[in-house]
Amino acid sequence: MSTHSHPHPEQHRHPHHAHPHHTHADRLPDAGADAPGGGHDESGWADMLDLDAEVFGPYLDELTDWVRRHAPEAPRRIADVGAGTGTGSLALARRFEAAEIVAIDRSAALLDRLCAAAPGAGLAADRLRIVQADLDVAWPSVEAVDIAWAVSSLHHFADPDRLLRDLYAALNPGGLVVIVEMDAQPRFLPDDLGIGRPGLEARCHEVAARAGANAHPDWRPYLERAGFTMIAQHTFTIEASPAPPGARRYADGLLRRFRDAFDDRLAADDLDTLDHLLADDHPDALANRRDLTLRNNRTAWAARRP
Numbered sequence: 001m002s003t004h005s006h007p008h009p010e011q012h013r014h015p016h017h018a019h020p021h022h023t024h025a026d027r028l029p030d031a032g033a034d035a036p037g038g039g040h041d042e043s044g045w046a047d048m049l050d051l052d053a054e055v056f057g058p059y060l061d062e063l064t065d066w067v068r069r070h071a072p073e074a075p076r077r078i079a080d081v082g083a084g085t086g087t088g089s090l091a092l093a094r095r096f097e098a099a100e101i102v103a104i105d106r107s108a109a110l111l112d113r114l115c116a117a118a119p120g121a122g123l124a125a126d127r128l129r130i131v132q133a134d135l136d137v138a139w140p141s142v143e144a145v146d147i148a149w150a151v152s153s154l155h156h157f158a159d160p161d162r163l164l165r166d167l168y169a170a171l172n173p174g175g176l177v178v179i180v181e182m183d184a185q186p187r188f189l190p191d192d193l194g195i196g197r198p199g200l201e202a203r204c205h206e207v208a209a210r211a212g213a214n215a216h217p218d219w220r221p222y223l224e225r226a227g228f229t230m231i232a233q234h235t236f237t238i239e240a241s242p243a244p245p246g247a248r249r250y251a252d253g254l255l256r257r258f259r260d261a262f263d264d265r266l267a268a269d270d271l272d273t274l275d276h277l278l279a280d281d282h283p284d285a286l287a288n289r290r291d292l293t294l295r296n297n298r299t300a301w302a303a304r305r306p
Contacts, residue, residue, distance in 0.1 A: 042109040053087035054246040064095035075146035082153025086114025106134040139166035151180040155216035164226035171305040181216045186296040188251035196273030228303035241293040
C-alpha cells in the first residue's frame with residue numbers, strides 16, 4: 001500500500017480473482033466496495049464510492065442506528081466486509097465509539113482512501129485495522145468479531161454461501177451479521193425533462209435491470225442455510241427534493257455509465273437526450289437543471305449467530 005499518515009496496516013495478500021461472467025451491468029455503480037469494474041478503474045470507482053457516501057450520508061446514520069438496535073451490547077470488534085473506501089467503516093466507528101473496526105477489502109487503492117480519511121473523521125489509529133484480502137479465496141486471520149457488515153458487497157462474491165459460513169465462524173456467539181443491498185440505481189430526473197420522450201430515466205433503469213445491475217437474491221434463505229437466525233429485515237426509502245449537494249455529480253457519473261454501457265440497447269433518441277444532458281453547453285444539461293431529486297431504496301437483513 002502507498003505511504004500515508006496512518007500506521008502501516010497489516011495486510012493479507014492474495015491474488016486478485018476477477019468475477020466471472022462480466023456484463024454491461026459491471027460498468028454501473030452500485031456502491032459495492034468489492035464490485036466488479038473497480039479493478040480496471042479503481043480511482044473512478046473510489047470516487048463513486050466517496051460520492052455515494054456524500055449523497056447518502058443521512059441514510060447511513062439511519063442504517064447504523066438500526067444496526068445498533070439489533071447488535072450485541074457494547075460490541076468490541078466489527079468487520080466491514082468489502083470495505084472499499086471506508087464509508088461504512090467510518091459510519092460504524094461513529095455509532096459504536098468503543099469498537100475496533102476491521103476493514104477488509106481486496107483493493108489496496110481503496111483501503112488507502114480509508115486510511116487517509118480516518119484521521120479527519122476522528123477514527124484513531126488504534127481503532128482501525130486494515131486487512132487486504134480476497135474473500136473469494138479465504139477468510140483472513142482476524143480475531144472473532146461481534147458484528148459483520150456487508151453493504152452492497154455480498155452479491156459480488158463467487159460463493160456467497162461459503163462466505164456466509166465463514167462469517168458465521170468468525171462471529172462470537174450472539175454476534176450479528178448485517179447485509180445491505182441497493183434495490184435499484186438511484187433516480188434523479190423528472191419524468192418529463194422538456195427534451196426527448198418522457199420517461200428516459202425509467203427506460204435506462206429497465207435496461208440496466210435486464211442486464212443484471214444490482215441483481216441480488218433475498219438473503220434470508222442464504223443466512224438460514226449458514227446457521228444464522230433471522231431477526232429483522234427492513235427497506236430504507238431515501239427521498240430528497242431538492243436533491244442534496246453532490247447529487248448532480250452522482251447523476252452525471254451514473255448517466256455517463258448508462259450512456260457507455262447501453263449504447264447498443266437504448267433507442268437513438270434516448271442516446272441523443274443523454275448527450276444533451278451530459279453536454280457542457282446545452283441549456284437542458286444537468287449542470288443547468290434545478291429540478292433534480294433523489295430517490296432510492298436499500299434493503300437490510302439482520303441475523304444472529306445463536
